[in-house]
Amino acid sequence: MQMKRPPEVLLLGPGPSPVHSRVLEALGQHTLGHLDPDFLEVMDQTSQLLRYVFETENQITFPVSGTGSAGMEAALVNILEPGDKAIIGVNGVFGQRMVDVASRCGAEVIQMDAEWGKPIDPEVIKKTLSAHSGVKLVGVVHAETSTGARQPLEPVVELARKYEALILVDTVTSLGGLPVEVDRRDLDIVYSGNQKCLSAPPGLAPITFGERALQKFHQRKSKVQSWYLDLSFLTRYWGEERFYHHTAPINMIYSLFEALTMIREEGLEDRFSRHLLHSSALVAGLKAIGIEPVVNDKYRLPSLTAVWIPENINDAEVRSRLRRDYLIEIGGGLGPFKGKVWRIGLMGNGSRRENVDRLLKGLSEILDDMGHHCSVDEALSEAGKIYHQQA
């Protein structure tokens, strides 16, 4: 009995995002050996394409053989040793996760908090850095998937440079959807995930390490606690030596290669504009039916919009009706946002007008049916105005 063909659910949640048929086709190609010359070529080209989307010349740029969280762990375990000090910004689930992972490396973690949905205040970063000497690393989440908030990176970089700390940035929900600019911004360690704005299937975590980070890595006194994620092995496998470490997830890399190729074909600038446009249209449409975004426009991600669930509306019921009757997935809230917030992703291949319209229609109809009076036409018309302005 073969696997039941999965229904064609439109993925407008916090990830995975919709995977293009070209990428799925690449995924299903003949599996080569992990040291086959044709596969090694795909590896090299994948690294090169990743440099393009990260906007970096970093030699050490490759996909970790695990999901986005493995990327986070790879970033932290390679840099932090027991006793090292790390300052980490927490304004959502993923900053909190970074604290947990860093603590498990034996680091002394100093947490900088901000309200969920708001960025970490540069004043707080400044105070924290000046209050602690010898900080090795400052970690922030560029795009908080739990809230849809964007962290401005410039002040973080400026302050971390001043105190000679490395800068670690989680770009899981930004890479390929909004500018990450590793080199221009002078970021030291940056990781992401396949399944958000890159629109590849989940399972790989692109990562890049700059010179400063590599220097710190080479100065380590202790072994990296993870053998699987030890950068010294990984760079020898992804580098010219082709030193056998583990068997790369061949087909997953095919799919990432293809997804990145599609990004290069579109061009980063056009892709970023597209994400902005559809996200603005979505918000305009949602506002028309009384649904407000959680994050202030200035910090709102173009890839992921968290919105307040209208009062007296049952979260789970709406989402399950959207899934059942409209074949659309959106995400619920995590932690303090559970039951209060929906998370709507327009990421990568998912960021398109037809998807905005389809979601606005489905959501309006369901909410109207549930007694939250609203009109499909108004929602579509307000979204349409944004498209009209743009045209």
Add this chain to the structure above:
Amino acid sequence: MQMKRPPEVLLLGPGPSPVHSRVLEALGQHTLGHLDPDFLEVMDQTSQLLRYVFETENQITFPVSGTGSAGMEAALVNILEPGDKAIIGVNGVFGQRMVDVASRCGAEVIQMDAEWGKPIDPEVIKKTLSAHSGVKLVGVVHAETSTGARQPLEPVVELARKYEALILVDTVTSLGGLPVEVDRRDLDIVYSGNQKCLSAPPGLAPITFGERALQKFHQRKSKVQSWYLDLSFLTRYWGEERFYHHTAPINMIYSLFEALTMIREEGLEDRFSRHLLHSSALVAGLKAIGIEPVVNDKYRLPSLTAVWIPENINDAEVRSRLRRDYLIEIGGGLGPFKGKVWRIGLMGNGSRRENVDRLLKGLSEILDDMGHHCSVDEALSEAGKIYHQQA
């Protein structure tokens, strides 16, 4: 520019093994959300199918979101705490890797050695266990991918039980190709990889934990050093709670589901016999052209055969001609076997007569051309005798 279609190389190396078109088709299906009800069903069924191939009732049975080595790391980091004693059998690369991973957990590792290509002697296990008190874990590699040797498990289990140590078994190159029998043999922690006898694409590491192992896990005093591989999160995600931990590699799980379904359709017994048959035919054919296996028949794996490279024959040249002119991949030797040994896998979907014949033909022709006199006909005829006996 789309990815170049990979050449249809026949994978007869130490893994990955040939992936069936049904499995590749499943891999390329529409990506669902990681909490989608239809995907959750696939997860449950995948765990159930894994229980079938592991031959276990263990509730905690699922694929780790990483390759086989991530499975090894998941097994060790969850069980070992700093100061714990672990005895590990080393007779090849993967036993050595286990030592490295266990040491990185802070464990005191006691290494039991055997010559490459030979199993660990039960007398050595007995001596080692009796010489060290309070050993928490005994780890062995059931199928050493670097040598093609099988480790008999019964004496290991008997002795470990006597000394109340947990039994950890690496079945990367055995699961689905020869009996693993987790429950009947009373093994505590067993992991494997997708890309060997299961014939799914590389990227997932099936693992199973028995009650005794879970008890030890729950008695831990320290946090698991890996957040990504922490069993407490993973069991909540794979269990009924569906607690969000990381985004599962959706499409990879589709492919594993399909590969496992094909195993259940064939039946484990028939699959094991098939592996034995083709491996015997291969060895008979190779012997006919003067190529001898490294491992004694008694301990030779039916899934992977290491053979001595004939004198004065250049390893790399043969393998690259096989790849170029016959589109066949076989593996070279690792460590002390480099340049001396070829590793020929007949795993999962690759274990078929047409592949045995194709390899014997290619290899004979190349060797003959290189001055190692040998006859294709003799090789095929000796292999044929095995098939004839069987029929």
